[in-house]
Amino acid sequence: MSEPILALDNVSKIFGSAGNPVYAARSVSFALRPGRTLALVGESGSGKTTAARLIMREYQPDDGRLLFRGATLGKADRKSLAAYRASVQMVFQDPFASLNPAHTIRYHLERPLRLHQGRLSGSERMAMIEELLARVKLDPALVMAKYPHELSGGQRQRISIARALAVNPQVIVADEPTSMLDVSVRLGILNLLNDMKAQLGLALLYITHDIATARYVAEEIMVMYAGQIVEWGDMESVLGNPQHPYTRLLLSAVPDPDRRFDQTPFEDELNHIDVIRRQSALPQPETLQVGENHFIRPMPR
Ligand SMILES: Nc1ncnc2c1ncn2[C@@H]1O[C@H](COP(=O)(O)OP(=O)(O)OP(=O)(O)O)[C@@H](O)[C@H]1O
Numbered sequence: 630m631s632e633p634i635l636a637l638d639n640v641s642k643i644f645g646s647a648g649n650p651v652y653a654a655r656s657v658s659f660a661l662r663p664g665r666t667l668a669l670v671g672e673s674g675s676g677k678t679t680a681a682r683l684i685m686r687e688y689q690p691d692d693g694r695l696l697f698r699g700a701t702l703g704k705a706d707r708k709s710l711a712a713y714r715a716s717v718q719m720v721f722q723d724p725f726a727s728l729n730p731a732h733t734i735r736y737h738l739e740r741p742l743r744l745h746q747g748r749l750s751g752s753e754r755m756a757m758i759e760e761l762l763a764r765v766k767l768d769p770a771l772v773m774a775k776y777p778h779e780l781s782g783g784q785r786q787r788i789s790i791a792r793a794l795a796v797n798p799q800v801i802v803a804d805e806p807t808s809m810l811d812v813s814v815r816l817g818i819l820n821l822l823n824d825m826k827a828q829l830g831l832a833l834l835y836i837t838h839d840i841a842t843a844r845y846v847a848e849e850i851m852v853m854y855a856g857q858i859v860e861w862g863d864m865e866s867v868l869g870n871p872q873h874p875y876t877r878l879l880l881s882a883v884p885d886p887d888r889r890f891d892q893t894p895f896e897d898e899l900n901h902i903d904v905i906r907r908q909s910a911l912p913q914p915e916t917l918q919v920g921e922n923h924f925i926r927p928m929p930r
Pocket of ligand 1: 653675680
């Protein structure tokens with residue numbers, strides 16, 4: 630397997646007060662590798678977005694390390710921080726909110742090119758914009774002069790992906806990138822992510838609560854519960870032989886036409902999440918190996 634490009638090593642993030650800590654991430658470790666996708670799955674509130682924010686350096690870890698190309702990313706080194714910022718890009722859940730309604734598509738793609746590849750001439754920049762749009766399967770002649778509201782949700786998400794690609798990233802963090810899109814266009818976006826991975830050798834972190842889409846894009850999966858990664862490993866091994874009760878619960882949550890929309894199968898477990906997250910003295914559960922690349926950490930109840 631290729632060397633990791635980015636890794637979290639025992640990272641914790643604590644909110645709340647000293648007397649009442651809330652562990653949004655508790656000793657989280659994982660590695661992202663070129664040309665591979667790692668899916669991070671868990672219910673709402675399990676800590677997935679906190680993990681993304683730690684990677685994007687919107688949050689500083691309270692404990693543990695962030696490693697980039699094998700080296701700890703410190704606070705002070707401005708040069709490596711700038712390289713990191715260009716190398717690690719994010720695609721958000723809501724493409725409409727992440728695009729500026731006052732600017733054209735051309736502007737959205739031109740800006741990162743100006744910032745990160747300042748030496749390009751105007752015509753070189755235009756050629757790159759056309760290439761980026763073609764890469765995300767949009768016709769430059771049709772979309773370049775448009776504003777975000779003139780595009781469909783799926784087209785807007787393609788623009789977000791093109792914008793992320795504009796700075797030649799090595800890692801893309803996609804946080805629920807299809808959950809706000811019509812079912813009919815989701816597959817197109819997932820295929821695009823798969824193409825990016827294969828053609829550009831990108832490392833992807835795919836964050837979702839939806840195991841079906843995770844399975845479609847990722848080779849490996851981590852299941853997060855109450856701020857902890859409780860089960861992880863090769864996708865087929867984890868889904869085919871789930872060991873942790875929470876993984877089993879996620880897998881059992883297939884749509885049931887008889888269930889009313891206000892009934893959640895997770896109600897008890899979601900209450901339990903809060904209890905666990907507030908237990909600061911919780912011992913770190915030991916890791917058990919289930920398969921060749923398949924591990925669990927049983928959670929104390
Ligand atoms: N800025 C914050 N201040 C205080 N607590 C926070 C903050 N951010 C997250 N938390 C706590 O950490 C928990 C994990 O939140 P997080 O947003 O990472 O979960 P999530 O799995 O991404 O959920 P969702 O899918 O709903 O976004 C939350 O339930 C909340 O209690």
